[in-house]
Every structure is written in structure tokens, then in C-alpha cells.
Amino acid sequence: MSLAPSLAPSVRAPAIPRRAAARLLLALALGGCAGLFGRSPEDRAITIDLPISRDEAIRRTLATFRVQGYTVRESLTSGTTPETEPFVHDGQDGDAEAVFRAEITGSGRESRVVLTGTYRRRQLAGIVRGREREVRRSDDQLERELWDRLANLGLVIRRPGR
Numbered sequence: 001m002s003l004a005p006s007l008a009p010s011v012r013a014p015a016i017p018r019r020a021a022a023r024l025l026l027a028l029a030l031g032g033c034a035g036l037f038g039r040s041p042e043d044r045a046i047t048i049d050l051p052i053s054r055d056e057a058i059r060r061t062l063a064t065f066r067v068q069g070y071t072v073r074e075s076l077t078s079g080t081t082p083e084t085e086p087f088v089h090d091g092q093d094g095d096a097e098a099v100f101r102a103e104i105t106g107s108g109r110e111s112r113v114v115l116t117g118t119y120r121r122r123q124l125a126g127i128v129r130g131r132e133r134e135v136r137r138s139d140d141q142l143e144r145e146l147w148d149r150l151a152n153l154g155l156v157i158r159r160p161g162r
Helices: 017-037 054-067 143-156
Strands: 046-052 086-092 094-106 111-123
Touching: 046 054, 046 143, 054 094, 054 111, 054 143, 086 143, 094 143, 111 143
Parallel strands: none
Antiparallel strands: 046 111, 086 094, 094 111
16 A cells, blocks of 8 residues: 555646636625615615706705705705704604705706605604614605605605796
């Protein structure tokens, strides 16, 4: 019995199938991780493209926030990124403290308004607040109610002749 290494040529798998398998595994791993990061941005924001100047879009957005009863937080960037003061939403599935935001971009002829929001569930009569979450289109009753309020803002901003 010899302990010497075998003299038979080593059998080596071709490099191309190994690379293809590695790419396939990487693609599957990344695809699986994508599901962990949540829904697409469309489910977290409402985008409104307008055939008006950015300045007019800012005026229309601020007016809509105020007409709908929201107080706009004043800041140095409140023109292009207005934000509401936190407000309490009393929903069927509990209440929450929410903030709506708009990001306004564009030029002299066209503009885009992107509406988003965040909320915290209130518990024990508002003494305890949960972690901050994004308002999104989902099956959760509270999130659906907040999403509907955000969508209503979008409809009013989009409407011409205001």
C-alpha cells in the first residue's frame, strides 16, 4: 500500500459552468434579498407631474395643505420641501401621529410633486408612541386610511383651475 499521490491526471470542471453557477446563485440571493426591503417606491409615494412652473406647483401644494386643514412647518427649505406639523389621525384601527411631506422639482414649464408621509402609532392615550413608519399602500387599516388622505392631497394638487 503506497501513500504516494495518485498519478492519474486531476479532473477539473470547466471554469465557465462554475462562473455561470456563481452568477445564478448571486442573482437568486439578490432577488431573495429584494423581497426583504419591502415594496416598491410607488407604494410609498404619490407622484404628480404638472404642466405648470415649479413656483406655481409650490404655491398650489402649500395652498392645498392649508385648505385641507394641515399646518405647514416653516423652515428654510419649506418652499421646495414643505412638511406638515405632526397631526393626530383617529382611525378605526387606533390612532397615529403623522406628518406629510412634498418634494417639488421642476422648471419654468413643468414640475413634479412627490408626496410622502410618516407616522407613529399612539398607545396608552398618546403617552407611548411606536417607531416611525412610512405611510404606504397596504392592507393595514391605519396605513390605508393615511394613504387615502395622502392620495386625496394628490388629487387636489392635480386638479386644474384652483
